[in-house]
Amino acid sequence: MADQPQVIEREQSEQIIAPGYTFATVTDQISATVLTKHTSLFWFGGFMAGVMLLGVFLLGVTVLFAKGTGIWGIRTPVMWGFAITNFVWWIGIGHAGTLISAILLLLNQRWRNSINRFAEAMTLFAVACAGMFPVLHLGRPWLMFWLFPYPNTMNIEPNFRSPLVWDVFAVSTYATVSLLFWFVGLIPDLGTLRDRAGHRGLKMAYGLLAMGWRGSARHWSVYETASLLLAGVATPLVLSVHTVVSFDFTIAIVPGWHSTFFPPYFVAGAIYSGFAMVLALAIPLRKAYHLEGLITDKHLDNAAKVMLATGLIVAYAYLLELFNAWYSGDVYEMQAFWHRMTGPYAADYWFLVACNIISPNFLWIKKVRYSPVLLFISSIVVLVGMWLERYMIIVSSLAQDYLPSSWGLFHGTRWDWATYLGTIGLFLFMFFLFIRALPMISIFEVRTLLPQAKVAKEVKG
Amino acid sequence: MTNAVYGVMAEFDTPTDLVNAARAAHQRGYRKLDAYSPFPIEELSDVLHLHRNKLPLIVLIGGLIGGLTGYLLQYYVTVIHYPINIAGRPLHSWPSYIIITFELTILFASLSAVVGLLALCGLPMPYHPVFNVPRFALASNDRFFLCIEAADPMFDRKQTSEFLGTLAPREVSEVAE
Numbered sequence: 079m080a081d082q083p084q085v086i087e088r089e090q091s092e093q094i095i096a097p098g099y100t101f102a103t104v105t106d107q108i109s110a111t112v113l114t115k116h117t118s119l120f121w122f123g124g125f126m127a128g129v130m131l132l133g134v135f136l137l138g139v140t141v142l143f144a145k146g147t148g149i150w151g152i153r154t155p156v157m158w159g160f161a162i163t164n165f166v167w168w169i170g171i172g173h174a175g176t177l178i179s180a181i182l183l184l185l186n187q188r189w190r191n192s193i194n195r196f197a198e199a200m201t202l203f204a205v206a207c208a209g210m211f212p213v214l215h216l217g218r219p220w221l222m223f224w225l226f227p228y229p230n231t232m233n234i235e236p237n238f239r240s241p242l243v244w245d246v247f248a249v250s251t252y253a254t255v256s257l258l259f260w261f262v263g264l265i266p267d268l269g270t271l272r273d274r275a276g277h278r279g280l281k282m283a284y285g286l287l288a289m290g291w292r293g294s295a296r297h298w299s300v301y302e303t304a305s306l307l308l309a310g311v312a313t314p315l316v317l318s319v320h321t322v323v324s325f326d327f328t329i330a331i332v333p334g335w336h337s338t339f340f341p342p343y344f345v346a347g348a349i350y351s352g353f354a355m356v357l358a359l360a361i362p363l364r365k366a367y368h369l370e371g372l373i374t375d376k377h378l379d380n381a382a383k384v385m386l387a388t389g390l391i392v393a394y395a396y397l398l399e400l401f402n403a404w405y406s407g408d409v410y411e412m413q414a415f416w417h418r419m420t421g422p423y424a425a426d427y428w429f430l431v432a433c434n435i436i437s438p439n440f441l442w443i444k445k446v447r448y449s450p451v452l453l454f455i456s457s458i459v460v461l462v463g464m465w466l467e468r469y470m471i472i473v474s475s476l477a478q479d480y481l482p483s484s485w486g487l488f489h490g491t492r493w494d495w496a497t498y499l500g501t502i503g504l505f506l507f508m509f510f511l512f513i514r515a516l517p518m519i520s521i522f523e524v525r526t527l528l529p530q531a532k533v534a535k536e537v538k539g
Numbered sequence: 540m541t542n543a544v545y546g547v548m549a550e551f552d553t554p555t556d557l558v559n560a561a562r563a564a565h566q567r568g569y570r571k572l573d574a575y576s577p578f579p580i581e582e583l584s585d586v587l588h589l590h591r592n593k594l595p596l597i598v599l600i601g602g603l604i605g606g607l608t609g610y611l612l613q614y615y616v617t618v619i620h621y622p623i624n625i626a627g628r629p630l631h632s633w634p635s636y637i638i639i640t641f642e643l644t645i646l647f648a649s650l651s652a653v654v655g656l657l658a659l660c661g662l663p664m665p666y667h668p669v670f671n672v673p674r675f676a677l678a679s680n681d682r683f684f685l686c687i688e689a690a691d692p693m694f695d696r697k698q699t700s701e702f703l704g705t706l707a708p709r710e711v712s713e714v715a716e
Contacts, residue, residue, distance in 0.1 A: 100681065101577060101680065101681030102680060102681040105577075105679075105680045105681065227612060227616055233621075234621065235616045235620065235621045236616075238613045238616060238617055238635060238636065238639060239617070239632055239635040243639075244638040244639060244642075247638070247639045247642040247643070248638065248642050251642040251643070251645055251646040254646060254649075254650075255645060255646065255649045258649055258650070258652075258653045259649070261653075262653060262656065266577075266578075266679070269679045270577070270679040270680065272679075273676040273677075273678075273679045273680065274676075274679075274680070289657070289662045289663030289664070290662055290663050290664035290665055290666075290667060291662065291679075292575060292667055292669055292670070292675075292678065293575045293576055293577055293678050293679055294573050294574070294575055294660075295561075295573060295574040295575070295576065295580070295583045295584065295587055295589060296573060296587075296589055296660070297660045297662075298576070298578075298579040298580070298583070298584070299579075299584040299589040299590065299592060300592050300594055300656055300659045300660055301579065301656065301660070302579050302584075303592055303594045303595065304594055304652050304653070304655070304656040307594065307595065307598050307648075307652050308649055308652050308653075311598075311602070311645050311648045311649050311652070312645075312649070314641075314645070315642075315645045318638070318641060318642070318645075322638055325638075522577060522578045522579075523578070525577055525578040526578045526579070530553065530554070531554060531578060531580075532554075533554050533555050533558050533580060533581075533582045534555040
């Protein structure tokens with residue numbers, strides 16, 4: 079192309095990769111976590127925790143199928159309860175992966191190269207967990223295909239004017255695009271694993287998935303275009319998904335839900351909890367696999383800063399929510415927030431304020447951002463806080479809306495908890511299988527971070 | 540071709556060497572050549588003139604088809620196939636179609652990006668002659684290869700090998716067909 083795209087070389091701080099790495103050592107270190115006969119105790123521990131919780135999930139789902147959604151705490155008027163809380167929580171967590179892989183790619187933030195792979199895997203598995211809940215919540219989950227438009231003998235169709243149907247399209251598109259993006263990113267690394275695997279069966283398996291990738295310059299040039307285009311379409315997608323999720327609330331006229339700032343508020347909250355999950359995964363992983371040279375303190379620092387910024391947006395949204403309720407002059411709106419702060423769920427509300435508004439402010443301190451242990455704790459606190467936020471929005475608004483005669487409280491039963499903890503098990507189960515079978519850090523993208531990867535300028539002619 | 544070679548291949552240690560060699564080969568007049576590297580090298584696309592490809596067009600067409608599919612699907616269902624009159628509101632309620640139209644645009648665009656990528660690269664390709672070079676396994680690790688193919692009109696088994704030898708490679712080898 080005559081007008082070649084101008085690549086703006088950002089000043090990169092030295093710390094995004096430890097000094098002393100070569101192409102070969104990067105390849106060796108990352109592929110060794112997969113191509114080894116030795117399975118670490120850390121892996122077994124995490125995987126077994128996942129399997130046990132997955133068992134809890136299967137038990138919970140079996141009882142649910144046998145007895146129906148009555149085993150959960152959902153009663154009129156609170157029919158959404160845990161299921162939708164968990165759905166929004168998991169979907170939100172997924173957003174950080176797409177943000178890292180797509181938005182930071184477009185913004186030329188090269189530090190993303192060493193964390194995007196497992197963050198995208200996190201997205202994929204979080205969306206899988208999220209997808210469980212609306213389906214299980216249907217009551218007759220085996221009829222879930224009714225959600226999609228298809229020619230049928232009943233001669234009925236889904237209601238395209240309903241945000242719940244929009245959600246079906248948004249979430250299934252999100253899951254598909256995340257999978258595609260993740261797989262395209264894996265192809266060159268699968269080629270590396272194919273070339274390095276010793277066992278013939280492994281070679282075949284990775285070779286099949288790599289589809290004959292050979293690192294040709296012709297392929298790389300198309301590949302780079304494809305990555306940029308996928309990032310370009312994934313960026314509006316990720317913003318739209320949580321927007322559509324927030325429409326599930328705002329389109330309804332329930333007090334506390336019906337407001338126009340929900341989309342940005344939800345997107346910020348999603349990225350907030352997603353980065354918390356990225357940190358909660360990255361910190362133990364880099365410790366267990368000795369990846370401190372690739373996932374450096376600088377990465378944790380950057381992720382913590384994103385968490386702080388989005389946390390402040392969320393805090394602003396909480397204040398704005400209160401202001402809007404007061405400014406609307408609507409007695410039901412005001413009552414809804416008054417109930418949150420002083421009503422039966424007040425303890426949850428103030429706990430969530432402590433988790434989401436007060437706790438991130440510790441991240442202003444550089445010492446905290448550079449201390450993996452404190453960061454890990456703070457990310458777990460945020461994950462809890464963000465779960466409570468969704469719980470608060472859903473449960474407190476539904477429990478006490480317009481008519482006091484139709485008020486009713488919600489409390490999670492043990493089956494609610496079993497299903498929720500169970501999906502954490504499902505997540506861990508899939509995530510640990512992923513880190514055992516596929517490189518958790520993008521090998522070829524980390525190679526480009528090395529100083530050796532720069533082509534020395536040469537006078538043409 | 541009388542001889543059963545796919546081409547000759549030179550191995551280099553650094554991306555700079557590979558880019559210089561590719562530039563030299565291109566200036567010499569070789570056109571059927573390909574470079575292999577363990578990561579994308581922007582400058583390599585420059586010297587081999589690879590910046591133009593059809594993928595953006597494919598993705599654009601995919602996205603447009605997706606958007607049209609989304610809109611027409613909803614229009615067909617809500618206006619023609621299953622119209623519901625709710626207090627006389629218009630059947631063609633386009634604002635509520637926007638989201639699914641958008642989602643299907645994205646879905647079709649990204650599916651066509653991936654299918655287009657594979658199609659333009661000719662993948663999956665179970666067999667390729669370059670893998671016959673034993674050291675080529677390092678192309679996915681830390682080595683850089685330049686292959687001048689026998690299909691090139693200027694290709695001559697001996698001369699091309701000698702030419703590659705002048706580019707300070709680590710090794711030059713023939714690629715069996």
